[in-house]
Amino acid sequence: MPGAAPGAPAFPPVPRIDCEGALMLTAEQNGLLTQTDAGTPMGELMRRYWIPITIADRIVAGGAPLPIKILGEALVVFRSPSGEAGLMAESCPHRNASLALARNEDCGLRCLYHAWLVAPDGRVLETPPEPPEVNLSDKFKHPAYPCREAGGIVWAYLGREEAMPEFPEWIFEPYDDDKIYATNAFQDCNWLQGLEGDLDAQHGPYLHYTDDEAHTQDGLQNRANEYIHDQRPKVAAARRPWGLQTVFRYLHKDGKAATYWIHPFVMPFFTFFESNLLDTEGALMHAWVPATDESHWVWSVLFSESAMTDDYLEFVDRTRGYGMTDPANNWRVTAFTGEGVGYEQDRALMASGRSFSGIEGILQQDLAIQYSMGPVSDRTREHLTSGDIAIVQVRKYLLDTLAAVGDGEPAPGTKPGSQEGIVFEALTAEPDASMRELAAR
Ligand code: FES
Ligand SMILES: [Fe+2]
Structure with a gap:
């Protein structure tokens, strides 16, 4: 499941566990620490931080988007023709074709199947097979995440906008x-x-x-x-x-x-x-x-x-x-x-x-x-x-x-x-x- 579902609670309920003095973990505690998909407590906690995604030179300006899994989300990381790093859910918002196959264009990734154009911020800018009056850009957003680069690393923030910390x-x-x-x-x-x-x-x-x-x-x-x-x-x-x-x-x-x-x-x-x-x-x-x-x-x-x-x-x-x-x-x-x-x-x-x-x-x-x-x-x-x-x-x-x-x-x-x-x-x-x-x- 990519990103937090709209209307989902800001943080999922965390089972109360008394671990005072306890050395051994229960299965529930082990699950809390090890499960990081969206909607899990640890997954949401990690989504409060900037996360290293990939080595910066693995993505080339205008080149192939790189499929990558982070915190259980299937994503593509890519570099626009003008050199900006971007990160979005891998499956096309239309009918789930992989955007790792997409054309990497000036305004975003264009799906190979029916040519929908998805901007780096997740707005669907074009749906060419539809009549010109169809405009999906304000109807929904494809999961897409802000990126930064530092130290030869592409970083991204996968959490809620209101909880975004300063870049480290x-x-x-x-x-x-x-x-x-x-x-x-x-x-x-x-x-x-x-x-x-x-x-x-x-x-x-x-x-x-x-x-x-x-x-x-x-x-x-x-x-x-x-x-x-x-x-x-x-x-x-x-x-x-x-x-x-x-x-x-x-x-x-x-x-x-x-x-x-x-x-x-x-x-x-x-x-x-x-x-x-x-x-x-x-x-x-x-x-x-x-x-x-x-x-x-x-x-x-x-x-x-x-x-x-x-x-x-x-x-x-x-x-x-x-x-x-x-x-x-x-x-x-x-x-x-x-x-x-x-x-x-x-x-x-x-x-x-x-x-x-x-x-x-x-x-x-x-x-x-x-x-x-x-x-x-x-x-x-x-x-x-x-x-x-x-x-x-x-x-x-x-x-x-x-x-x-x-x-x-x-x-x-x-x-x-x-x-x-x-x-x-x-x-x-x-x-x-x-x-x-x-x-x-
Ligand atoms: S599946 Fe991507 S445009 Fe149709
Ligand atoms: Fe070691």
């Missing part, structure tokens, strides 16, 4: 366009599995373990002290006006210092890290944008203080970005476009002790795990522990936020200036620094 300029303001590198990939599992992978402090020293020699080859030796060797990381989280601040502590090998990752979750699906890949200072933004309830777009956007060289970009694609994707397979990660089973797991490498997983590459390791949980992980069957605190806290935060927005509160982080004070860094300090204070900064 704060993400991009500190960086010139040539110091931002945006990549994304399509993943065949629910968005929350991706986000929770980012908030899972414990998996680094296990899933991502490779020996020091492999780190050196991979240019990742600076990470060895950060998380590979501490098998019992500590975690803290604190609520903030824009989301949840999380802190992960990884004790160094010698036990004399620790690295604290201060790592915010920003509504509705972003996380930020400090990034110093190959000694280039910068930041990394992740986003998990639902496509359907059983798939999502994962974004990795790198912001750099200095110019990005080809070597640097190649390294990023291999280790932190999603540059290795297959456009012919809807931008799924290349390594998974073959049989897709087993994730090229090398049992001999695993047995050698040089790799815990036997899977090559941090990105592939994370994807394999997230896929292996199934399209929508059944969280009623989990057994969580204290190390899962950031995951528990983000679930509670999202459930509380759904209830608050259902009661008429504004969506967190949508008021102007409410992103002030978002801190993300990797801090080296003594091992007993106060996690609570770091999370509250």
Whole structure:
């Protein structure tokens, strides 16, 4: 169902769930967190924010509209002959032919079937087979959404006009366009599995373990002290006006210092890290944008203080970005476009002790795990522990936020200036620094 139906309530009723102290989710809570079609509480909450839709250069002025699913809506994203990005429902308002086939004309998309012309704002401007006096432009609007471009990304707002927040300029303001590198990939599992992978402090020293020699080859030796060797990381989280601040502590090998990752979750699906890949200072933004309830777009956007060289970009694609994707397979990660089973797991490498997983590459390791949980992980069957605190806290935060927005509160982080004070860094300090204070900064 594209967009909010006319006359639909501003926010759907949210079932009252007491999650005080609860670690395990009920099936109802899992559904609330994972279902994002129009008309669902989480779907309507996400529609209160600007959403990254596609990489800007995937659409060409006057070229083919690109079919894409976002929050369960089948859409086309396109660039007009004059260069403006547009986003509208894929199926033609006349008789549902796909507008991915449409002619891309000066005034909008013209359906191939009977030549109806739909403007980027959703008005039907022409219906050529009808008598000239027929005018549908003020009778109804085809679902169409405002777009913006920033950081090499096309963004759109899919919600109600009256709730539209300011565009999140704060993400991009500190960086010139040539110091931002945006990549994304399509993943065949629910968005929350991706986000929770980012908030899972414990998996680094296990899933991502490779020996020091492999780190050196991979240019990742600076990470060895950060998380590979501490098998019992500590975690803290604190609520903030824009989301949840999380802190992960990884004790160094010698036990004399620790690295604290201060790592915010920003509504509705972003996380930020400090990034110093190959000694280039910068930041990394992740986003998990639902496509359907059983798939999502994962974004990795790198912001750099200095110019990005080809070597640097190649390294990023291999280790932190999603540059290795297959456009012919809807931008799924290349390594998974073959049989897709087993994730090229090398049992001999695993047995050698040089790799815990036997899977090559941090990105592939994370994807394999997230896929292996199934399209929508059944969280009623989990057994969580204290190390899962950031995951528990983000679930509670999202459930509380759904209830608050259902009661008429504004969506967190949508008021102007409410992103002030978002801190993300990797801090080296003594091992007993106060996690609570770091999370509250
Ligand atoms: S189906 Fe598109 S114009 Fe008829
Ligand atoms: Fe990971």
